[in-house]
Amino acid sequence: MRERMRLFQRQKFESPPRKKELKTKQNKTKPTSEGLDELEIAPLALTNDSEQTAEEKSEGAFHPLLKHQLAQHRGISEPLPSEWESFVRAIDVVYRQFDADRAMLERSLDLSAQELLRANFDMRAVLQAFPDLIFLLNSDGTILDCKGGTTTDLYLPKEKLVGKKIQSIPLAGVSSKFSDSVNLMKEKRSSVTLEYSIDNGGRASCYEARFVPLLEHQIIVNVRNITDYKEAEEELRNTLSLLSATLESTADGILVVDREEKIVRFNRKFVEMWRIPEEIISSRDDNRALEFVLNQLKTPEAFLAKVRELYASPEAESYDLLEFKDGRVYERYSKPQKVDGKSVGRVWSFRDISEQQRLEEQLQQAQKMEAIGQLAGGVAHDFNNLLTVINGHCEFLLDQMGDDLSPRKEVEAIRKTAERAANLTRQLLAFSRSQILQPKILDLNDIVMNMDKMLRRLIGEHIDLLSVKGKDLWPVEADPGQLEQVIMNLAVNARNAMSNGGELLIETCNLTVDDSVKGEVPPGKYVTLTVADTGCGMSPEVQKRIFEPFFTTKEVGRGTGLGLSTVYGIVKQSGGHITVQSVLGKGTAFSLYLPMSERAILEMGTGKIRLEQFKGKEAILLVEDEEEVRAVIIKVLNQQGYTVLAAVNGSEALTVLERHSGRIDLLLTDLVMPIMGGTELAEKLASRRPDIKVLYMSGYTNSDSVRQRILSAGSAFLQKPFTPTELTRSVRETLDAGKKD
Ligand SMILES: Nc1ncnc2c1ncn2[C@@H]1O[C@H](COP(=O)(O)OP(=O)(O)OP(=O)(O)O)[C@@H](O)[C@H]1O
Numbered sequence: 001m002r003e004r005m006r007l008f009q010r011q012k013f014e015s016p017p018r019k020k021e022l023k024t025k026q027n028k029t030k031p032t033s034e035g036l037d038e039l040e041i042a043p044l045a046l047t048n049d050s051e052q053t054a055e056e057k058s059e060g061a062f063h064p065l066l067k068h069q070l071a072q073h074r075g076i077s078e079p080l081p082s083e084w085e086s087f088v089r090a091i092d093v094v095y096r097q098f099d100a101d102r103a104m105l106e107r108s109l110d111l112s113a114q115e116l117l118r119a120n121f122d123m124r125a126v127l128q129a130f131p132d133l134i135f136l137l138n139s140d141g142t143i144l145d146c147k148g149g150t151t152t153d154l155y156l157p158k159e160k161l162v163g164k165k166i167q168s169i170p171l172a173g174v175s176s177k178f179s180d181s182v183n184l185m186k187e188k189r190s191s192v193t194l195e196y197s198i199d200n201g202g203r204a205s206c207y208e209a210r211f212v213p214l215l216e217h218q219i220i221v222n223v224r225n226i227t228d229y230k231e232a233e234e235e236l237r238n239t240l241s242l243l244s245a246t247l248e249s250t251a252d253g254i255l256v257v258d259r260e261e262k263i264v265r266f267n268r269k270f271v272e273m274w275r276i277p278e279e280i281i282s283s284r285d286d287n288r289a290l291e292f293v294l295n296q297l298k299t300p301e302a303f304l305a306k307v308r309e310l311y312a313s314p315e316a317e318s319y320d321l322l323e324f325k326d327g328r329v330y331e332r333y334s335k336p337q338k339v340d341g342k343s344v345g346r347v348w349s350f351r352d353i354s355e356q357q358r359l360e361e362q363l364q365q366a367q368k369m370e371a372i373g374q375l376a377g378g379v380a381h382d383f384n385n386l387l388t389v390i391n392g393h394c395e396f397l398l399d400q401m402g403d404d405l406s407p408r409k410e411v412e413a414i415r416k417t418a419e420r421a422a423n424l425t426r427q428l429l430a431f432s433r434s435q436i437l438q439p440k441i442l443d444l445n446d447i448v449m450n451m452d453k454m455l456r457r458l459i460g461e462h463i464d465l466l467s468v469k470g471k472d473l474w475p476v477e478a479d480p481g482q483l484e485q486v487i488m489n490l491a492v493n494a495r496n497a498m499s500n501g502g503e504l505l506i507e508t509c510n511l512t513v514d515d516s517v518k519g520e521v522p523p524g525k526y527v528t529l530t531v532a533d534t535g536c537g538m539s540p541e542v543q544k545r546i547f548e549p550f551f552t553t554k555e556v557g558r559g560t561g562l563g564l565s566t567v568y569g570i571v572k573q574s575g576g577h578i579t580v581q582s583v584l585g586k587g588t589a590f591s592l593y594l595p596m597s598e599r600a601i602l603e604m605g606t607g608k609i610r611l612e613q614f615k616g617k618e619a620i621l622l623v624e625d626e627e628e629v630r631a632v633i634i635k636v637l638n639q640q641g642y643t644v645l646a647a648v649n650g651s652e653a654l655t656v657l658e659r660h661s662g663r664i665d666l667l668l669t670d671l672v673m674p675i676m677g678g679t680e681l682a683e684k685l686a687s688r689r690p691d692i693k694v695l696y697m698s699g700y701t702n703s704d705s706v707r708q709r710i711l712s713a714g715s716a717f718l719q720k721p722f723t724p725t726e727l728t729r730s731v732r733e734t735l736d737a738g739k740k741d
């Protein structure tokens with residue numbers, strides 16, 4: 001092409017062709033004086049000689065310029081000699097090719113110029129719309145041109161900048177950085193980026209300057225205001241740090257996964273809660289982690305199914321409880337993580353609620369026992385009154401009968417049955433914790449020692465009894481009789497669990513429970529008594545119900561199911577706790593925790609006393625609302641020589657007292673009565689007859705405050721149902737109590 005261009009240039013002709021000669025069929029020329037520039041030349045294809053027409057073969061068909069030259073050389077009319085023909089034709093072809101090339105070149109030049117113009121225009125528009133500052137520098141940093149950005153103003157008006165060196169722009173601390181960057185860029189021969197900030201009174205503006213080398217040693221500098229970006233970056237850093245601190249400070253285990261269920265993030269608590277070894281964490285193997293997690297669950301399939309279900313529904317939220325093989329219980333929440341309303345992953349959080357669940361279960365159990373206790377106490381109250389009457393009348397009958405055997409046997413049977421019934425109600429009262437305990441300060445070892453013989457007889461020879469007594473036991477406060485009852489009940493149960501023989505261990509020791517032990521027993525100092533056997537043990541289901549009254553696994557008629565509920569009631573009423581551990585087929589251990597008593601005096605007394613010793617001549621004011629009970633008591637007391645004045649309630653008692661001018665030695669009163677109860681009456685009497693002794697009796701006291709008042713006043717108390725002997729013994733003891741002082 002270049003070659004052809006050169007040829008074309010050499011072919012420039014000096015004078016224009018004449019009009020007439022330029023007329024050709026093929027080439028429409030504009031015969032003007034301006035020369036060939038004006039010629040319209042159609043694109044020309046090279047043709048073969050054989051295809052040319054006769055006219056074309058004639059001179060008139062030649063390229064105008066060739067025709068013109070031939071004319072000049074040979075004159076206009078002279079025909080072309082035939083030996084020239086092929087030569088001239090070849091020249092014609094070359095001429096025509098020149099024309100075609102030139103036309104093409106002109107068109108392409110025309111196009112390039114237009115494109116260049118457009119590109120230049122576009123470039124300016126882009127620069128104008130560009131938010132950055134642009135400097136064009138020569139190699140030493142002199143500003144050749146510049147423009148302010150839409151968000152970044154020039155430091156000075158353009159006129160003042162052009163011609164100055166960029167290094168000398170008066171910006172504190174920045175000029176030297178510009179200088180360094182120019183030098184560095186020249187040295188590296190590649191672009192250099194510089195970040196700097198300018199404090200314009202308050203908010204510092206941050207900039208990024210990019211120095212890019214151009215051809216011919218020029219430099220283009222692009223300065224961008226990055227203040228907003230920097231602030232956003234800072235805010236992002238703060239947010240991330242806050243997020244990370246929050247994630248690590250929560251008590252919940254948190255795991256974040258992406259849409260493909262790949263682990264994205266987790267906190268330390270998550271690792272701790274799931275006990276994932278460091279080695280699995282560092283392997284970053286999600287499948288291994290999942291397998292490790294699943295292995296701990298009671299129903300791994302259910303959990304896996306849930307995971308898959310949630311994976312299939314990315315918008316779903318869900319919650320449930322996870323039960324572990326080792327008894328732990330976790331709450332599980334799962335929520336989608338959303339960006340612009342679209343879910344991009346999922347957050348799983350886990351909360352250990354094992355302790356909370358245990359406490360809730362305990363509370364539920366305690367509430368259930370409380371309710372049953374109230375019911376049992378109420379029933380026992382009514383029964384006690386009935387049994388007192390039955391017992392009393394039996395006793396009278398027996399007294400009157402003498403030694404006549406036949407009716408005596410039946411009455412004895414009635415009395416025995418009534419006694420057994422009275423025992424049952426006593427146990428119910430113990431369970432309902434509404435009996436009056438008479439706690440004494442005691443050494444648990446003494447109790448165990450005193451019971452040793454009796455226990456050996458009770459459990460039989462096929463069971464070995466082993467007593468381990470803790471040294472220097474702290475004193476505890478409990479009702480010794482009740483405590484014996486507790487140990488007896490536990491020992492009998494143990495015996496029943498070891499029908500083929502075994503070992504019964506009774507162990508006492510001091511124990512301090514501190515805050516670190518999260519169990520059924522609150523922190524404090526305790527003396528513990530453990531009764532353990534190597535018997536059949538219990539299933540967890542049985543264990544849950546053993547303290548319920550009437551719960552028994554024994555056959556009908558063999559167990560009442562009141563043994564452990566009595567134990568439970570007595571222990572709770574003494575301010576203690578009871579725990580049980582049992583393994584089916586291996587054995588069971590019950591542990592009592594009795595709080596250590598600060599009082600250090602040991603008070604224990606026993607003794608067998610007979611009815612005859614309880615006679616007396618004192619005057620007694622009896623207040624009892626149940627008519628039949630009242631009648632029995634009057635009869636018993638009269639028989640023993642006492643004078644009895646009776647009233648049905650407190651207010652009637654006051655009237656009786658006013659009318660009675662003689663001496664009254666004892667007030668024997670029921671605690672609960674419809675009009676003025678026992679304690680209120682005693683208080684009223686205290687001012688009028690200060691030397692009167694008081695003996696309360698009741699079948700049921702469910703009010704803690706009443707029990708407390710009786711105990712703190714040191715008043716005597718008689719638990720219903722009572723036998724005539726127990727009644728007269730209590731009356732006598734109360735009357736004599738003052739005399740000993
Ligand atoms: N040491 C033990 N080993 C195995 N199971 C026991 C033991 N102690 C109690 N149990 C279970 O607890 C149940 C309730 O005991 P509880 O003493 O309250 O009633 P009981 O022994 O069945 O009847 P009762 O004591 O009134 O004669 C028993 O039936 C038995 O299933």
Ligand SMILES: [Mg+2]
Pocket residue numbers: 489492493559562563564
């Ligand atoms: Mg029992």
